[in-house]
Amino acid sequence: MASKSVQTLSSVDPSSVKPQESCRVCKAKNLVTYFDFGLMPLANRNLSLSQLDLKEPVFPLQLLFCKTCGLSQLSLVVAPEVLYQGYTYHSSVSQTFQQHCREIVSTLKQHLDLKPKGLVVEIASNDGCLLSKFAESGFQVIGVEPAKELASLTQAQGFTTFCQFWGPGVAVEIQRQFGKVDLVIGTNVMAHVDDLDEFLGAVNSILGPEGHLVFEVPYMANYIEQLEFDTTYHEHLSYFLLSPLKRVLEANGFCIIDVQRLKIHGGSIRVICGKKSAAHAVSASVEALLTFERDMGLLEEDIYLKFAARIHHLRDRLRLLLSSLKQKSKHIAAYGASAKGNILLNYCGIGKETIDYIIDDTPQKQGKFQSGTHIPIVDSSRMLKERPDYLLILAWNFTEELMNKTAKYYQTGGNYIVPIPEVKVLNSSSPL
Numbered sequence: 076m077a078s079k080s081v082q083t084l085s086s087v088d089p090s091s092v093k094p095q096e097s098c099r100v101c102k103a104k105n106l107v108t109y110f111d112f113g114l115m116p117l118a119n120r121n122l123s124l125s126q127l128d129l130k131e132p133v134f135p136l137q138l139l140f141c142k143t144c145g146l147s148q149l150s151l152v153v154a155p156e157v158l159y160q161g162y163t164y165h166s167s168v169s170q171t172f173q174q175h176c177r178e179i180v181s182t183l184k185q186h187l188d189l190k191p192k193g194l195v196v197e198i199a200s201n202d203g204c205l206l207s208k209f210a211e212s213g214f215q216v217i218g219v220e221p222a223k224e225l226a227s228l229t230q231a232q233g234f235t236t237f238c239q240f241w242g243p244g245v246a247v248e249i250q251r252q253f254g255k256v257d258l259v260i261g262t263n264v265m266a267h268v269d270d271l272d273e274f275l276g277a278v279n280s281i282l283g284p285e286g287h288l289v290f291e292v293p294y295m296a297n298y299i300e301q302l303e304f305d306t307t308y309h310e311h312l313s314y315f316l317l318s319p320l321k322r323v324l325e326a327n328g329f330c331i332i333d334v335q336r337l338k339i340h341g342g343s344i345r346v347i348c349g350k351k352s353a354a355h356a357v358s359a360s361v362e363a364l365l366t367f368e369r370d371m372g373l374l375e376e377d378i379y380l381k382f383a384a385r386i387h388h389l390r391d392r393l394r395l396l397l398s399s400l401k402q403k404s405k406h407i408a409a410y411g412a413s414a415k416g417n418i419l420l421n422y423c424g425i426g427k428e429t430i431d432y433i434i435d436d437t438p439q440k441q442g443k444f445q446s447g448t449h450i451p452i453v454d455s456s457r458m459l460k461e462r463p464d465y466l467l468i469l470a471w472n473f474t475e476e477l478m479n480k481t482a483k484y485y486q487t488g489g490n491y492i493v494p495i496p497e498v499k500v501l502n503s504s505s506p507l
């Protein structure tokens with residue numbers, strides 16, 4: 076196996092990073108490091124053949140815990156211009172996410188008193204998956220998406236899309252052109268935000284008095300419980316519990332009126348907020364989740380130190396399993412050239428000597444190479460032709476979907492390795 080090959084790559088360019096010296100939410104300097112991945116490449120970046128010989132940027136990846144408010148956060152903020160260059164995650168590729176978008180629209184229509192044809196702004200609208208579902212339900216929709224390639228996909232569907240990062244500038248522009256907004260929504264965006272006060276302040280400024288902010292973030296309780304350490308990457312600056320979220324939302328004029336736990340992305344929460352200045356009925360779910368976090372010890376350092384020890388154990392177990400399979404000359408491929416797969420392989424020091432190729436259904440990723448490990452990314456025809464003995468499932472949050480897609484492989488004796496939350500081998504004689 077590649078032993079820590081990422082550690083020998085280029086050092087960090089100081090102009091592209093900013094250390095996190097105080098907590099993003101409460102501003103205290105009460106931060107302790109509880110996990111260090113070492114130097115890691117950018118997880119969402121895949122390389123073309125001609126880029127393989129170039130110096131590849133790597134950055135420290137460390138998790139800090141704020142002992143004052145309980146927010147987990149990265150020790151370093153990589154400049155967005157560096158981070159989001161060549162961003163390739165497409166929401167619509169996943170059927171699970173398509174279904175999730177439909178559920179969001181129907182749930183919000185039921186729970187919130189949304190005006191027919193109301194104005195909905197989606198922050199980080201990606202390829203327009205959720206926007207299209209709102210549009211189908213009769214809402215007026217506006218996207219905000221900084222990645223040019225993705226923004227052009229939503230523009231091509233006829234949706235007004237501002238190709239920039241969310242902030243006061245774009246909020247002013249939307250208000251000038253369209254007036255006050257009824258709903259601002261963001262799925263998987265808050266974790267990416269460095270200045271939460273500026274971000275939320277801009278949302279507050281464009282919402283009408285009865286408007287709502289709804290967002291979804293991966294939930295730290297699931298992250299700890301299910302050992303989802305591979306969702307730690309440079310784009311994810313914060314790892315949220317409801318408790319620190321409540322603090323930052325209230326500081327910016329919002330009040331949480333409901334919270335729902337979701338299965339998506341390994342466990343997330345949907346947080347529904349209104350303006351503090353309006354009257355709201357607050358669901359009992361809010362206090363219940365805050366109590367759960369206290370009772371589980373999620374606001375104390377100890378659980379994070381134990382989490383770190385569990386990650387070390389998982390890495391050792393996965394490396395041992397793969398090296399014993401290689402000793403038996405088994406062929407191993409992986410499925411899902413996801414950011415989390417990138418972190419898992421790079422952190423565990425598993426490279427081309429172990430994994431022959433990674434299958435991915437996103438056409439833009441095929442023919443490229445994973446950053447750090449340089450494992451080739453291919454389409455599924457290669458797997459059908461070569462039938463690897465084992466398939467390591469890197470996009471474990473879509474395990475069911477991937478198993479359905481590769482059902483024939485499985486039924487005819489193929490083996491899956493599911494790495495998280497614990498290393499498991501699945502085959503038709505020992506199913507899930």
Ligand SMILES: [Zn+2]
Binds near residue numbers: 100103141143146
């Ligand atoms: Zn804090």
